[in-house]
Every structure is written in structure tokens, then in C-alpha cells.
Amino acid sequence: MEKELKILKYSELSKLIERFRSNGYPVLAPVRKGKVVEIELVESLDAIALDVLLSTQSAKKAAFPKVEKVLRYTLGKSEVQQFPVDPEACPDTILFGVRPCDASGFKSLDAIFGEAPADQFYLKKKEKTTIISFSCPTADEYCFCTSVGGGPGNTAGSDLQFTGISKDDILVEILTEKGAKLSLLFADLLSEAGASIDKSKFLADVKVAFKVDSVVEKTTASFGNATLWLEQSLRCIGCGACAFVCPTCACFDFQDEQNTKNGVRLRLWDSCGFSLFTLHTSGHNPREVQSQRWRQRIMHKFAYMPEQLHVVGCEGCGRCSRACPVDMNIKEHLTAISLI
Amino acid sequence: MNDMIKKVTQLLTDKTIDVFIGYGKGSADRSRAIFVRTAEQAENLVFSANCTQNLAGYLLKHEVKHLGKLGILANVAALRSILQLASEFQIKDGEVLVLFANPDGSFTEFLDFHSIEGYLLTTETGITSGEQERIAALEAMSVSERWTFWNQEFEKCIKCYACRAACPMCYCHRCTTDVNQPQWIPVASHERGNLDYHLMRAMHLAGRCVNCGECANACPMDIPLNLLTYQLISPIKAGFGATAGMKSDAVYALSTYKPDDKENFII
Numbered sequence: 001m002e003k004e005l006k007i008l009k010y011s012e013l014s015k016l017i018e019r020f021r022s023n024g025y026p027v028l029a030p031v032r033k034g035k036v037v038e039i040e041l042v043e044s045l046d047a048i049a050l051d052v053l054l055s056t057q058s059a060k061k062a063a064f065p066k067v068e069k070v071l072r073y074t075l076g077k078s079e080v081q082q083f084p085v086d087p088e089a090c091p092d093t094i095l096f097g098v099r100p101c102d103a104s105g106f107k108s109l110d111a112i113f114g115e116a117p118a119d120q121f122y123l124k125k126k127e128k129t130t131i132i133s134f135s136c137p138t139a140d141e142y143c144f145c146t147s148v149g150g151g152p153g154n155t156a157g158s159d160l161q162f163t164g165i166s167k168d169d170i171l172v173e174i175l176t177e178k179g180a181k182l183s184l185l186f187a188d189l190l191s192e193a194g195a196s197i198d199k200s201k202f203l204a205d206v207k208v209a210f211k212v213d214s215v216v217e218k219t220t221a222s223f224g225n226a227t228l229w230l231e232q233s234l235r236c237i238g239c240g241a242c243a244f245v246c247p248t249c250a251c252f253d254f255q256d257e258q259n260t261k262n263g264v265r266l267r268l269w270d271s272c273g274f275s276l277f278t279l280h281t282s283g284h285n286p287r288e289v290q291s292q293r294w295r296q297r298i299m300h301k302f303a304y305m306p307e308q309l310h311v312v313g314c315e316g317c318g319r320c321s322r323a324c325p326v327d328m329n330i331k332e333h334l335t336a337i338s339l340i
Numbered sequence: 341m342n343d344m345i346k347k348v349t350q351l352l353t354d355k356t357i358d359v360f361i362g363y364g365k366g367s368a369d370r371s372r373a374i375f376v377r378t379a380e381q382a383e384n385l386v387f388s389a390n391c392t393q394n395l396a397g398y399l400l401k402h403e404v405k406h407l408g409k410l411g412i413l414a415n416v417a418a419l420r421s422i423l424q425l426a427s428e429f430q431i432k433d434g435e436v437l438v439l440f441a442n443p444d445g446s447f448t449e450f451l452d453f454h455s456i457e458g459y460l461l462t463t464e465t466g467i468t469s470g471e472q473e474r475i476a477a478l479e480a481m482s483v484s485e486r487w488t489f490w491n492q493e494f495e496k497c498i499k500c501y502a503c504r505a506a507c508p509m510c511y512c513h514r515c516t517t518d519v520n521q522p523q524w525i526p527v528a529s530h531e532r533g534n535l536d537y538h539l540m541r542a543m544h545l546a547g548r549c550v551n552c553g554e555c556a557n558a559c560p561m562d563i564p565l566n567l568l569t570y571q572l573i574s575p576i577k578a579g580f581g582a583t584a585g586m587k588s589d590a591v592y593a594l595s596t597y598k599p600d601d602k603e604n605f606i607i
Contacts, residue, residue, distance in 0.1 A: 035562040036496065056560060057498070066498055067528045141368055230403060235373040237397065239505035241560045244498045255527045266528050274501070276518050289403050325506050325558030326393070327372035 003155070004174040005197070006183075006190035010167070014045040019185045020094050028062050029096040030055040039098070050097050053140060054317060058247030059102040060109060062095050063125040064269075066244070070121060071265035075258070087120035094182070095131045101145050101315035103133040103157035105247025111309040112250045121267065130182045133158040139204035142318030144331040148212050150316055152203040165202050173199075209331050210338035212302075212312060218340045219302040226291065228340070232333050233294035235326045240271030242320035242328065248301070248313045251277075272296045298333070344387060344413070344447050347439065349379045351411055357437050358408025361398050363391040373398060375407065387413070387441055394552040396421035397508040399436055411437035416465055417552030419456050420585025421508040424550055426453055427590040430511060453588035460586055467551050467570050474564065475571055490568075491531070494538055496561040499529035503565050504541060506558035509548050516540055542568040547576040547593045550585035 008016075020027050021043065029048040031040045036056040037049055072083040095102075106126060113119035113126075136143075136152035145151055155161050159179030163171040171193060174180050183190065222228055243249040253270040256263050270277060273294075278287045287293050301313030314330075321329045348360045364374035364384045371391045375398075376382050396418040398404045414422065419440060425431045438450040440459070450456045467475070478486055501517075504510040517525040517537050525540055526533035549569035556566040577583055579602075580593035 033496065036560075038496070067530045067533075234375045234404060235398075237401075237502075237505040237558075239502035239558070240500040241502045241558075244500045245560060253527065257526060257528070266530075268528050269498070271500070290401070291403060321367060323502075323560035325502050325554075325560075327366040327370050329367045332367070 001175075001177055001180065004180070005193040005195075006172040006174065007193045008162070008170045008172050008186075008190055010164070010170060012186075012189045013170075015189060016186050017042070017045045017048075017096070020096075023185060024091075025094045026091055027094045027096050028059070030098065039095075042096075048097050050134060053136070053138060053143075054099055054101075054319065056319070056323070057245050058105055058317065058319060059095055059098045059131075060105060060247050060250075062093065062129050063106070063122050064109060064113075064250065064252075066269045068121060068267045069264050070254075070267050073258075073263045073265070075261055075263065085121075087124040090125045090128055092128045092130070093125075095129050098131065098133050099136055099317070100133050100152065100154040100156075100158065100161070101150055101317040102247050103131045103161075104150050104154055105315045105317070106131070106157045108248035108305065108309075108311050108313050108315070109250055111305070111311050112248075115309070130159045130178050131157065132160045132162060132179075132182075135161060135163040135199070135202070136204045136206075137164060137202060139206045140318070142321045142329070142331065143204075143206050143316065144209045144318060144334075145316035146206045147209045147331070147334070148312055148314050148316040152206055153199055163199050163202050165197060165199075171197055171199060171202075206316075210335040214338040215302050215334050216306050216312065218337050219299055220307070222337065222340065223295070223299065223303075228337070229295040229298075230291040232336070233291045233328070236273070236290050236294055236328055237326055238273055238275060238290050238293065239325065240269075240273050241323040241325065242297070242330075243271035243273055244269055245319040245323045247315050247317060247319070272300065294328075298337070302334070302337075344439065344441075345382050345385055347447060347449075348376060348382045348385060348411070351437065352377065352379060352382065356409070357411035359404070360385075360411040360413070360439075361395050361404070362413040363387060363393070363395075366390075375404065377407065385413075387445075391415075391441075393557075394418050394421060394508055394554050396425065397506065397511075397554070399425065400430060400508075400511045409437070410435070411439065414438050414440050414450075416460070416463060417550055417554075418508075419450075419460060420465060420550035421552065422585075423453060423456060423460070423588045423590075424509060424548060424585035425511075426588035427592070428509075428548075433588065457587055465551075465583075465586070467573070471551075471553075471566070471570060474567055478567060478571065490538075491535065493563045494534040495531070496563055497529060497534040497538070498561060499527075499534065499537065500560065502558040502560060503555035503563075506554040507545070508552065508554070509545055509550070510541070516544070538565065538568060542572060545569045546572040547580070547582055548584050549573065 027042050028039050029042045030037050031047055032049040037052045039055050039059050042048055070085050074081045113122035155175050159176045161173045165171045174183050251270045253268045255266050279285045305313035351357045360376040362385045363371045365386055366372035373395055394417045395412055433453045440448045525536045551570055553566045556564050576593055582593040
């Protein structure tokens with residue numbers, strides 16, 4: 001659809017959340033919890049931290065939670081009775097106040113989980129989620145969205161995008177059918193926006209750090225460059241912080257938890273940074289050292305995904321760099337790769 | 341600073357060491373570990389108030405060890421980690437060259453574990469007063485309040501295992517949490533899985549934790565994990581007279597049997 005522009009008063013935002021809630025929508029939004037900012041269910045605007053640069057974790061958990069039940073079963077004397085979980089059994093949800101890089105991160109996840117066989121657990125949740133992103137008035141030195149095709153006002157993946165254009169007014173961009181449908185709930189709060197509004201004036205200035213095409217080309221050609229990966233990852237300690245805060249990392253594991261009678265099958269986040277990730281039953285590990293795992297992380301996002309899914313698996317949010325206990329800064333590493 | 345650069349350059353030039361693990365400038369106001377192998381790289385060494393990471397964990401990293409004879413810039417926590425690792429047969433005396441950053445900016449070279457032991461007896465090695473206050477507050481809670489406190493903290497856990505990866509004492513090739521036959525610890529990052537993991541880790545660090553705080557510093561979800569292991573320091577000291585990371589030939593309190601051990605805990 002062609003996008004529509006409207007104006008909403010900041011003072012009406014709390015009514016918006018009330019309308020969503022009274023119409024039965026759960027609302028997920030960034031919430032401050034001490035030093036971290038979580039994406040959580042909220043009841044009112046007061047709980048929402050709209051002034052934060054980014055939530056600590058990405059918004060992916062709206063459609064790809066860290067623990068997800070996919071099957072329940074009971075153990076009989078000679079048979080196992082299965083009770084599949086219906087992927088459709090998830091409510092229509094609103095993801096509110098996330099950043100453009102979170103919204104566009106779902107594009108990568110859509111590509112990954114949409115590949116045959118399509119992952120219904122992800123896809124149904126995503127289908128039932130309406131995303132209202134807030135463009136970024138500020139950025140920090142870890143941000144590099146503009147280097148990977150995004151930007152502080154990027155609308156890809158958002159159903160609605162809000163941009164503060166004065167202390168009273170928000171520019172509302174209605175971007176998709178889903179967004180248009182949701183906007184009917186607060187149509188009375190919207191006024192017409194003049195065609196002359198220059199949104200870019202209200203966005204953060206995020207400098208381009210590297211040419212993404214160059215990173216893709218050099219990464220693809222660097223599989224055998226063991227020195228490169230070793231030098232970049234000597235300080236990497238092999239935890240999964242980067243993968244778990246990442247809006248596009250989608251690797252998962254299955255685990256059954258059961259007692260003598262009943263069991264559940266769970267889908268859990270996993271990370272290629274863990275040594276256990278590729279450990280074979282035989283004891284052989286094809287990625288036996290951390291530099292190979294670091295290579296995998298970069299190659300997956302900048303070589304394999306562009307080749308197989310035609311998307312770059314990185315939104316430039318910089319969360320991995322901020323979360324890294326040992327200061328692995330992905331922007332710096334990608335810039336170095338682009339300059340090989 | 342120049343003294344350290346000169347010293348490291350000399351150590352590399354005369355082949356006393358092949359690599360020096362120190363601090364370099366990091367992103368924003370952070371520092372980061374760097375692995376200096378040439379005189380040119382030595383120029384990147386920095387030392388300032390933000391250089392707090394305990395670098396000792398790198399002494400056991402496969403790819404770092406593989407670079408050759410190691411030198412390291414140690415703070416008090418790293419010195420204690422080195423002694424604790426030695427007592428657990430992970431590092432041998434003479435294997436690592438240790439430079440210690442004195443509070444006044446000068447550097448001391450420790451030639452053997454014995455000299456580190458001597459130094460640690462003369463310096464403050466305990467937890468900070470701020471940490472002491474937080475532990476006192478936890479201990480003042482009723483059991484159910486403390487249970488609630490930790491469950492609320494663990495609710496934030498995403499099981500990225502940054503705490504384990506950052507801990508110099510978590511060097512097991514296969515952590516209990518990764519063992520699946522039998523599955524001791526639920527893999528899932530749900531209430532039970534998070535609780536079991538953190539309690540298991542704390543118990544495995546009882547009497548071994550050198551209170552460096554790397555677990556809490558590493559946690560992206562800001563869980564004060566250090567308080568869990570710090571709380572186990574006093575009981576081990578009271579029960580067995582042992583403090584981790586003070587002697588390179590210490591025997592581990594919880595795996596040692598002595599005929600005159602008190603048995604008053606047996607009901």
C-alpha cells in the first residue's frame with residue numbers, strides 16, 4: 001500500500017495504549033529494569049521507556065522466544081501420545097516503541113524461518129504481531145545501521161512508524177495494511193500531516209562506517225584466511241551474549257524435558273559461539289577453536305545469508321558489541337574486513 | 341606506561357616471552373585485552389582506571405596458549421587466579437611471566453609463585469565495602485525474601501553463559517550444564533533451568549572463587565552473580581580456614597579429607 005502520513009499528539013500516547021489494551025491486544029514494549037531495558041508486556045504508557053536508545057535484548061522474542069513449548073506428550077506402557085502445540089494459539093500482539101533496526105531485523109528472521117519447511121511457530125506469531133517502531137533521534141558509537149542498508153528512520157519491517165517532530169507532535173507513518181487496520185483504533189486522535197514535513201531533520205546522524213557490498217565480497221573470499229579470524233577473535237571468550245541479544249540470530253536447539261509419565265519438547269535459543277554447538281557425538285568438533293566459531297558468526301551473516309536468502313543478517317544495531325564482556329566490536333571488525 | 345612498553349618490548353626482543361597479554365584501548369570508554377607479539381604492538385599497551393578485566397582467564401584459552409610462552413599484566417584478582425589455577429594444576433611455576441601493575445603506576449615483575457604469595461599477604465584481597473554491604477543486606481533477609489530476590493534476578497537470565505566464559509575458574513572442558521547423559525541441569529533458560537544452573541555454578545566455585553567479579557561484569561542482563569559466590573567465601577574460611585587464590589600449592593578444602601575433620605555437620 002502507499003504510505004499515509006498523519007500527526008498524533010504526544011499527549012494522546014497514553015490513550016493509544018489504553019485503546020490497544022481495551023481492545024484486547026497485549027502490548028510488548030521496552031521497560032527499564034535497573035541498568036537493563038527489557039521488552040515486556042505493559043499495561044500503560046508509564047511503564048514504557050521510550051527515551052532509551054535501544055533495549056538490551058532485541059525484540060525478536062515477540063516471535064522467537066528464548067524458550068518455546070512445541071509439543072507435549074505422555075508416555076504410556078507401549079506408546080507415546082503426542083499433543084502438538086497449535087502455532088496459531090498466540091494472541092494478536094502489538095510491539096510498541098521498538099527501534100527501526102528491531103523492526104527490520106524481522107525481515108532476516110522472516111527469510112530464515114520462511115524457508116521450506118516454513119516454521120509455523122515463528123511465522124504465526126510474526127503474522128499476529130503489529131510493529132510500531134519509533135525512529136531514532138539519537139545514536140551512539142556502536143550504531144551502524146546506515147552501513148548495512150538501514151537507517152534511523154528506516155521503515156522496513158514496521159507496520160507503523162512514529163517520529164517525534166516537535167515536543168508536542170509525532171509524525172505517524174502508516175506503512176502496511178496491518179498498520180492501517182490498527183490505526184483505525186485511534187483514527188480520531190490523528191490529524192492530517194502537511195506534505196512538507198522533512199522527517200530526516202528529526203533523525204540521528206549515523207555515519208556510514210563501511211561498504212556492505214565490500215564486506216560481503218571480502219567475507220565470502222576469506223573463509224580460508226585463518227589469521228584474520230584468529231586475530232579478530234583472540235580476546236573472544238566464547239559466550240553467547242552476542243547471539244542472544246542479536247535481532248537476527250536465529251539458531252535454536254530442541255530439548256525434551258520429561259518425568260516418568262509426561263514430557264514437553266522445548267525450542268531454545270542456541271549460539272554458534274558455543275563450543276558445544278557443533279560437537280559431534282563421536283567427540284569430533286568441526287569448529288574446534290573459537291576463531292572458527294567467530295568466522296562462522298560473521299560468515300553466516302555476511303556470506304551465507306546474502307547468498308542463500310538474499311538478505312544481510314545484520315541490522316547494525318550494535319547490541320552484540322555493547323553486550324560483549326570483552327569488547328568484541330562488530331562495527332570495527334566489519335570495517336577491517338571491508339578494507340582487506 | 342612507557343616503562344611497561346619498554347619492559348614488554350625487551351621481553352619480546354630477548355625471547356623471554358612470545359606474547360604479552362595486556363590492555364589496549366577499547367570502544368567508547370572501555371579497555372580490552374590485547375595480545376602483544378611485536379615491539380610495534382607493544383606501543384598499543386595502555387593502563388588506566390578502566391583496565392579492570394581479570395586477564396588470567398586467557399592463560400588457559402587454547403588459541404592464546406598456542407602462541408607460545410606467555411606474559412601477562414595482572415591485577416590483584418589475576419594474581420589470585422594464577423595461584424588458584426596453579427593449585428588446581430592448570431599452570432606450572434615458570435610457565436607464565438607475570439607483571440603486576442602497582443597502584444602508583446609502576447610495575448613489578450614476579451619471578452615465581454612464591455613471590456606472588458608473599459605479595460598477596462601484604463595487600464588487600466577481600467571484597468569491597470560496597471560488595472560487603474550488599475552481602476550483609478542479603479544475609480539479613482529471611483530465607484523466603486532471599487529466595488524471591490534471586491528468583492527475580494535469575495528471571496532476567498538468558499543463559500548466554502557469559503558468566504561462565506568470563507570466570508577464570510570455569511575452565512572445565514565440559515561443564516556440568518553441558519553434560520546430557522545424564523542431564524543434570526535443564527538446558528532451557530526457564531525458571532528451573534536458570535536456578536539450577538546458577539546454584540550449580542556457585543557450588544562449584546565455593547572455596548575457589550577469587551572474587552574478581554568478572555561474572556557480574558560480563559552479564560549482559562546485569563545480574564549480580566558475584567554476590568552468590570562471594571557469599572560462599574566466609575563459610576569456607578570459617579569451616580576450613582581456607583581462602584582461594586592465596587597459595588599455589590593449596591589443597592582444595594571441599595575435596596580433601598583429614599582424619600581430624602570436624603563432623604558436627606552430620607545429623
